[in-house]
Amino acid sequence: MPSEPTIEATRPGTLVHLPRPTPEPAALEDPRLSDVDEWGRSEHMRELARRLYEPLYRYWFRAEWEGLEKIPTTGGALLVANHAGAIPSDAPVIMHGIESELHRPVYGLADHMFKAVPVVGTMWSRAGGVAAHPENAYRLLREQQQLALVFPEGTKGTGKVYTERYKLRRFGRGGFVEIAMRAGVPIIPIAVVGSEEAMPIVAKVSSLAKLIGVPYVPITANMLVLGPVGGLVPFPAKMRLQVLDPITFDVPADQDRYSKSRVMEEAEAIRVRLQDTLYEMLRRRRSVWFG
């Protein structure tokens, strides 16, 4: 209730200051109209996105998981995966897959760049995307014990041309390892096969990219086949996802700094494991379209 500094006349003409009422600890009135939470997620939007994405997930990409039981059903964990395709299909497939199979929300940590793009940024945020900032990751993993998904390759992974497919880029500066150490959560790598072929980049227009200030402007096979607008549609490559064993670090959480060499070592070890798994999955794959 609104509180005025209480001045009340008790006797005619006398001003007496009443003691200010002590605030009652009752729950505050919070008259919200939408269901957008403090991260910018909206359950309605997510439900809608899930419903729209389900056919794509099930019949277009025919996603198949291996080792899904390695993802914990409670507690925080940092999921890391390889990243590919001009408009990467791996992120929604992983998020949708885990949410529909395990009924656990996954927060996709994406490049800040998203936030600067009209409509896309807002949609991404409503659907469950969070700007990839160490503070955000810490809050999600440590304080809220959620699942967060990062792609350590970042735009270096999505911006590679088709001839370099399934060759992992550098894993940043190992920031994701440091975050997991600080948050005291395991890292769970996920190898994804199929996203490279869903939207392969044939060439890149670097001068235009520099001009408009984006990491890359791709010319994709999809654009060549389906036209510029059709370029938004991914090819129906068979998606296979394999969850690797969780990696835990025997270091105390909540430290200010962690040994950089240890961080880099762990990041490189994860990269190598993911790369080996990818090659192994590709050895087993008979067809790009049928798996």
Place this chain on the structure above:
Amino acid sequence: MGRRVLITGLSSFWGGRVAEALEADPDVDVIVGLDTKERSVPLERTEFVRADQSYSILSRIVKATQVDTILHTFLVTDSTSVSARHLHEQNVIGTMNLLAAAGAAGSSVRQVVVKSSTLVYGSSWQDPTWFREEMPRVGAVRSRVERSLVEVESYVRDFAEDNPHVTVTLLRFANVVGTDIATPITRALQLPLAPCILGFDPLFQFVEEDDVVRSIEFVTQAGLPGIYNVAGDGRLPWSEVAAICGKRLAPMPPVATEWAAAPLARLNVELPQELLDLLRYGRGVDNRRLKAAGFVYRYTSAGAVSNFARAVRLQKAVGTRRPTYTYEQDVEQFFRHSPAIVREPSGNVT
């Protein structure tokens, strides 16, 4: 002996409110208010001194009144309310003079509370979802008011370091809404259509004006040192803010937004750079530190907005709620000092 408090910016919205609140506190013996113009709220025992905007007479006042607490509520955070020169003079030079007076040799000052703004965090696409007090801003400083506040805070930090015997509190307030305050945001929400930027629906955080006054009172009484964010719980998208106020949105183009927003100045809604950034990216601050110190908010962000919407509806029906007060020096002098006034021992005017 009770406290002796100096309030800067007594005629500003906050100064007057804080003085009102402190008058009710029996532990406060003396309240001295300083401003460049006459005050606009009726006060009973606050002494009012008129100063120039850069506060050059401050050291004399501090020495003469032997105040132990300074509440610096004079900082301008709404860049549309004053000119660029004024803004610099008042925020930067005013604070410099204030801190110089408070830190002078033999100064009686033991507590300084500065009312700053979450504008110091800026608003950019690279921001984290929440700013904690010790996190630096991410985006470059683009607007005058932000630059002046960042400078002011650096002075305050230096002052705190040089004067360890003084309790220095820096409060950073989120966007304020309430029954009385008028800011570009509240004016924008009273237009027939609330302006927004096409394709963006940023998350806003608000604090209610009563919570602002209460938090200043709280840190003053508790003697809390440090930096604190003051913002209601929860964040809500701008579209929802407009919806709570019963407004539809009028989108401005995402490019050349400055030009599109310029005509709004005709409607008394000037949207400076820092607010256009806010309408694009929003801002979130972590309010847990002040809550952990024991402060209890009365409003969440959404509660503050809906309280504002209710006040606007009432105002539409009956006009301004508060009776306007004009300071008349002769009348005030008569009531305070005339021997003809019969005084009760408590000091209240009968």
